Amino acid sequence: MTTSPHVVLLGIPKKPNHPSLSGFCQKLETFLRYSKISYELRDTYPFKAPKGKVPYAEITHDDKTVTIPDSHFIIQHLVENGLIKDPDEAAGLTSVQRVESRAFQAYVEEVLYLAIVYDRWYVDENYAVTTRETFGDSPWPVRSFMSWFFRWRVTGVLYSAGVGRHSPEEVHRLQKEAFEALEVKYAEHRYFHGGELPSRIDLTVYGFLANCLTAGSNPYFTNLVLKSTVLRSFVEEMTRSLFPEYKDLLGKVQSS
Incomplete structure (x- = not known):
């Protein structure tokens, strides 16, 4: 059965009810919150990330999970695969x-x-x-x-x-x-x-x-x-x- 899309945003540890201390992590979470897609936060550090920087994301849709680094390309993937609507559109x-x-x-x-x-x-x-x-x-x-x-x-x-x-x-x-x-x-x-x-x-x-x-x-x-x-x-x-x-x-x- 096909499940609803879900995003795990992996970024630096974030204090509850406060913006992230990473500008790029906060940018990505802003897009996720605005799009109303299901997401969760998970703590990590840059040296564990695919490109050595955060954020990166694990995106589950169509019964498979893909890992994508970089906030810009994460957003592009979500838009191009119809998982969120393009805010510009x-x-x-x-x-x-x-x-x-x-x-x-x-x-x-x-x-x-x-x-x-x-x-x-x-x-x-x-x-x-x-x-x-x-x-x-x-x-x-x-x-x-x-x-x-x-x-x-x-x-x-x-x-x-x-x-x-x-x-x-x-x-x-x-x-x-x-x-x-x-x-x-x-x-x-x-x-x-x-x-x-x-x-x-x-x-x-x-x-x-x-x-x-x-x-x-x-x-x-x-x-x-x-x-x-x-x-x-x-x-x-x-x-x-x-x-x-x-x-x-x-x-x-x-x-x-």
Whole structure:
């Protein structure tokens, strides 16, 4: 008998009723929650993943299970196999709007988020917060080794990508430019393209904003967002609609 599709999202451990400390894990869960597909979360670490990074997913449909890494390709698989409806199609996006969305998605994921990750792992005072938030429940020897290992690994990746070669001031300039672009776009419309329903780019932007506002290790970008009535309103609306259990996040965007 054919069973309903089900997704197991494998990502870093997540605190109950809080967004994930991984932007890509939170992005994927946002898509899953919006699509109303059956899913569950399961803890893992990047070194256990097929591509050495999270998230990856085990997707069961048509009586078989496939394992797919990378949030972008997971979403593509779900859409192309008819397991979820494409949010861009539901929102009525034109071909040009889809192209604009894809370009801005790359901007958020490959420029803004890398600059935020830089703050979390390169800046010593932020790294101390990252260690506490990510490995705080682990015994001291494990916490010490894991935080050192991931700092070594992440900073190496960032350096190879080019972001790690910048100064903190230059990284903050990248964050501010992206923040200003987001604020301008959402000041014009409720959603990125002005429709009545969120599209893929809205779900992506929300996932990363929720992640950034949850982590205490990227204070520069968090302060920018919390000073923006436009972006706080966007985050509040999306949270109430998709993740009403995120009470701390709601309190943060309401009280600022």
